[in-house]
Amino acid sequence: AQRVTQPEKLLSVFKGAPVELKCNYSYSGSPELFWYVQYSRQRLQLLLRHISRESIKGFTADLNKGETSFHLKKPFAQEEDSAMYYCALSGLTGGGNKLTFGTGTQLKVEL
Amino acid sequence: EPEVTQTPSHQVTQMGQEVILRCVPISNHLYFYWYRQILGQKVEFLVSFYNNEISEKSEIFDDQFSVERPDGSNFTLKIRSTKLEDSAMYFCASRQDSGETQYFGPGTRLLVL
Numbered sequence: 001a002q003r004v005t006q007p008e009k010l011l012s013v014f015k016g017a018p019v020e021l022k023c024n025y026s027y028s029g030s031p032e033l034f035w036y037v038q039y040s041r042q043r044l045q046l047l048l049r050h051i052s053r054e055s056i057k058g059f060t061a062d063l064n065k066g067e068t069s070f071h072l073k074k075p076f077a078q079e080e081d082s083a084m085y086y087c088a089l090s091g092l093t094g095g096g097n098k099l100t101f102g103t104g105t106q107l108k109v110e111l
Numbered sequence: 112e113p114e115v116t117q118t119p120s121h122q123v124t125q126m127g128q129e130v131i132l133r134c135v136p137i138s139n140h141l142y143f144y145w146y147r148q149i150l151g152q153k154v155e156f157l158v159s160f161y162n163n164e165i166s167e168k169s170e171i172f173d174d175q176f177s178v179e180r181p182d183g184s185n186f187t188l189k190i191r192s193t194k195l196e197d198s199a200m201y202f203c204a205s206r207q208d209s210g211e212t213q214y215f216g217p218g219t220r221l222l223v224l
Contacts, residue, residue: 034212043115044154044202044215086154097206098144098167099213101154 002027004089006102013077014110021072021105023061023087031089033063033070034099038084047072047085057081077109113137115216117203123222124193132188132219134203143186144204144213145178147171154202160186193223 003026013019025031035047048056050063050070061072070087087102116135124130136143145157158168160178177189186205190197203216 036215043217046212046214049212088154097142097213098156098159098169099146099154099204100156101146103153 002031002089002091002100004087004100004102006085006087006105008105009103010106010108012108012110015079016076019072019074019077019081019107019109021085021087021107023070023072023102025068025070025087025089027068027089027091029091031091033061034088034090035059035061035070035072036086036088036101038086038104040083044086077107079109079111082107082109115203115205115214117201117216117219119219120217121220121222123224126195126223127192130190130193130221132190132201132203132221134186134188134205134216135184136186136203136205137207137214138184140205140207140214142166142206142208142213143178143180144206145188146202146204146215147199148202148218149196149199157188157201190221193221195223197221198223 005024033050036044037047038044059074063070084104084106086104088099090097118133143160146154148154156169158172159166175191179187200218200220202218204213206213
């Protein structure tokens with residue numbers, strides 16, 4: 001079974017502070033991990049995926065297979081980073097490639 | 112940049128009524144999905160669709176649900192007899208090919224009274 005855990009419902013940081021949004025997963029095969037972001041009243045948007053190893057808007061995430069984690073990090077939070085962040089997993093087996101989402105973490109960046 | 116679109120944005124219906132939620136995936140995409148998010152809960156997978164057939168469905172996707180691609184552009188989710196617990200935000204998503212990113216629509220907020 002696929003499972004994604006995001007332990008924090010809400011994370012509040014000050015502008016300029018480092019951010020780490022935690023994500024742990026459970027999957028028996030080779031997973032693909034994603035971070036999606038949802039800004040207020042907007043659609044879910046892909047922020048980054050572990051396969052591409054890109055840094056988007058200053059965010060990075062490293063897949064740690066030993067700890068089964070895919071934490072999202074940013075060294076200096078900006079006000080515009082305030083949003084809902086979802087970690088998601090897709091199995092690389094089967095044709096459907098459904099996404100399994102965590103419960104999400106609301107990031108609030110305060111001035 | 113092409114986007115997934117969904118109509119309507121909001122729908123209110125009476126319990127027991129049929130609803131059809133519509134999605135227009137990105138035009139060259141081949142894989143289509145429906146997800147839902149009950150208020151305060153996580154986004155949950157409902158069904159995936161490829162090559163004009165369901166490729167995977169969750170336990171939520173029971174006989175009351177069906178999907179269809181009636182023409183070359185639309186992808187619909189039908190709920191035959193809505194229940195109160197069907198109230199949720201329903202998201203459509205599509206992706207171009209195997210392993211590619213899923214792109215989400217803005218969602219349809221369904222309220223069953």
